[in-house]
Amino acid sequence: MTDILNRLALIVAARADAPPSESHTAALLAKGRAKVAEKVGEEAIETVIAAVQDDRQAIIGESADLLFHLSVLWHDAGLTPDNIDAELARREGLSGLAEKAARKS
């Protein structure tokens, strides 16, 4: 998964300056952060709907759409998959329940 996210980050960076008429990535970035964020939300909701409908193929397709649009958002925010990787690695071994308890104390 990390491999494909790294490749996707390179693709997004390479397509960012393409003419918007030739690239979905460039067209989306040209619309600005709010639109990119809106698309992430839209794809997340579509993933939720697919999950509730128990549609395995749709979950896969919508998850791929979500990860692509998240990659565009990371690019727009000056982030790379390495940044997310580091945060997930930091959390490794820490129970979600223990983390929540530490936040509340």
Ligand SMILES: N=c1c2ncn([C@@H]3O[C@H](COP(=O)(O)OP(=O)(O)OP(=O)(O)O)[C@@H](O)[C@H]3O)c2ncn1[C@@H]1O[C@H](COP(=O)(O)O)[C@@H](O)[C@H]1O
């Ligand atoms: N992985 C993707 C990818 N996943 C989904 N999408 C597009 O994201 C859109 C999501 O569907 P929507 O119905 O929400 O989009 P839409 O109909 O354009 O709706 P609006 O944006 O108008 O709201 C579709 O147009 C998909 O084709 C993607 N577009 C590009 N990529 C990757 O980015 C590369 C470069 O693409 P371009 O930037 O288009 O050259 C591709 O080769 C792929 O590797």
